[in-house]
Amino acid sequence: MKYMLLIHGASEKCTTEDWMVYGKALTDAGVYVGGAPLADQSLTTTVQLTDGGETVVTDGPFAETHEVLGGYYLIDVPDLDAATDWAAKCPGARFGGRMVVRPIVDFP
Amino acid sequence: MTGDVNASVEAIFREERGRLLAALVRRFGDLDLAEEVTSEAIEAALVRWPLDGVPASPGAWLMTTARRRAVDRLRRDQTYAARLALLQVEADRAGPPVVDGVLPDExxxxxxxxxxxxxxxxxxxxxxxxxxxxxxxxxxxxxxxxxxxxxxxxxxxxxxxxxxxxxxxxxxxxxxxxxxxxxxxxxxxxxxxxxxxxxxxxxxxxxxxxxxxxxxxxxxxxxxPGEREVTGLLALMLLTHARRAARTGPDGGLVLLEDQDRSLWDRAMIDEGEPLVVAALTGGPPGPYGVQAAIAALHDEEPTDWPQIVGLYDVLRSLTPSPVVDLNRAVAVAMRDGPEAGLALLDDLAGEPRLRGLHVFPAARGELLRRLGRPAEAARAFREALELAGSEPERRHLRARLDEVGG
Structure with missing residues (x-):
């Protein structure tokens, strides 16, 4: 079962090394499917297509610091307990950060 | 005869339903399927058993029937079967498969x-x-x-x-x-x-x-059996439930501990609970359920040992701090040192948001004010408690107290 681990409000206190160690642990355990850090939230752009077919591009949105989605991991593990265990090990869970775990829909 | 069979069938189901469901969940890894075939097996038993008699091993009969229904269902629905097969691989990896005919406790x-x-x-x-x-x-x-x-x-x-x-x-x-x-x-x-x-x-x-x-x-x-907090929880519930018959009076109103008819306490339940308290508090640091069970055990004794109850509330407060524990401790202090001391502690808790809306806070205050001979303030507190109390026996008790203090 694949789960996306969404990193919200990750703390500046996490070092690059913390993230590298975690990424390596995921790979070594054979559960890593994908993942990426997101660039600074000030670079966020929103796109919508109106009913009239017009593309509207706007700046933002900008969330509160502790809500900012900073990146994600995609992992493949047997169940939710395994997914939350990995989420708890992620540097993003520390120092006030939060990991949000969402199962991925598997189309047959 | 049919009535007898039905009654014993009901009793078996009450006992077996949870076991059966758990064993099927373990086998198929799916709560929905397990629930469905558990019900079907019980329906089948309701038809068969009155005719054939209750089988020697009812649990195994139900399990075999339920598993057969599950296999039928999976044959009819291939997509579902494919999904479950995937789950099953992981379930099997997690432990030994269920042995046919035997209903292990899952x-x-x-x-x-x-x-x-x-x-x-x-x-x-x-x-x-x-x-x-x-x-x-x-x-x-x-x-x-x-x-x-x-x-x-x-x-x-x-x-x-x-x-x-x-x-x-x-x-x-x-x-x-x-x-x-x-x-x-x-x-x-x-x-x-x-x-x-x-x-x-x-x-x-x-x-x-x-x-x-x-x-x-x-x-x-x-x-x-070795988890002391499980033991503590069982003891707590036994020792509390032992006093159930004495907690309401002939008029249906709540009866406070000191006025309870001790002969109505369930001795067998107290005897079952007491050794469990000892087990819960032996062999390691105490847990919150073990401590609460010890407090319940002291309530079941005559006379009530209030100094020791206060001491246990202090321990409980260090394990799970909460204003409700503080409230109970204040009442125990009132019983140990007199209503004045208890009231001072209660007044410290006034305005505590987690006690807001609970009738027990003004009810306890009213009781202590009544004992201190301050009827006007007691009446005000009882009226406040009456506005919040939900159950009829508690309301009856509060109304009686209110009458007493001349409210």
Missing amino acids: RLRLFFTCSHPALPEADRGALTLRYLAGLTTVEVARAYLVPVETMAKRLVRAKKKISGARIPFRVPDVHELPARLPGVLRAIYSIFTEGYAASAGPDLVRHDLAEEALRLARILHRLL
Whole structure:
């Protein structure tokens, strides 16, 4: 079962090394499917297509610091307990950060 | 004859439903399928047993029938079968397969699934009643005083989360137990307290619910005999429930501990609970349920040892600080040192947001003010408590007190 681990409000206190160690642990355990850090939230752009077919591009949105989605991991593990265990090990869970775990829909 | 068979069939189902369901969940890894074929097997038994007699091993009969139905169902629905086969590979990897004909006790897994932290806390007691105590959805709805459709929706939503997010059917590892067991205990205790201080309605105690909680705690205690907090929870509930008959008077009003008729206490339940308290408090640091059980045990003694109860509330406060514990401690201090000392502690708690809306706070204040001979203030407190109290016996008691102080 694949789960996306969404990193919200990750703390500046996490070092690059913390993230590298975690990424390596995921790979070594054979559960890593994908993942990426997101660039600074000030670079966020929103796109919508109106009913009239017009593309509207706007700046933002900008969330509160502790809500900012900073990146994600995609992992493949047997169940939710395994997914939350990995989420708890992620540097993003520390120092006030939060990991949000969402199962991925598997189309047959 | 048919009546006899039906009665024994009912009794078997009450006992076997949870076991059967848990074993099928273990076998097929799917709560929906397990639930469906459990019901079908029980329906089949209701047809067959009155004709053929109750089989020698009813549990094995039900399991064989249920498994056959499940296999039929999977033959008809290939997509479902494919999905479950995938789950099964993982289930098998997790442990040995079920031996044919024997019904192993897999209920511990189900306890942990029903109380999983990823499920809403409010639904965990309901799930436990539904899947481990074997109550119907209608009975669970009645237990929580909500409409049947509301409860059915809550159970369906919880089941969807279990299968969709794949909450596992597994017993946590030893190192995970300290984090996970309290959730299971809380779910069982919530069933007990729901039945106990019924928040509304004609009765003070809804014995059926309290007894379901006791039954669940006994099962859990059998499954985890070495877990001292499980022992403590069972002891706490036994030693509290032992006083049930004395808690309401002939007029249906609440009777305070000091006025209770001791001969109405359930001696057998106290005798069962007391050694469990000792076990719960032996061999390691005390847990909150063990300490609460010790407090309940002291309430079951004559005379009540208030100094020791205050000491235990101090311990409980250090384990699980809460204004409700402080409130109970203040009442115990009043019993030990006099109403003035208790009242001073209660006044320190005034304005505590977590006590707002609880009738027990003004009720306790009113009682202490009454004892101090301050009737006008007591009347005000009793009136405040009456506005908040839900159950009829408590309201009756408060009205009687209010009359007494001339309110």
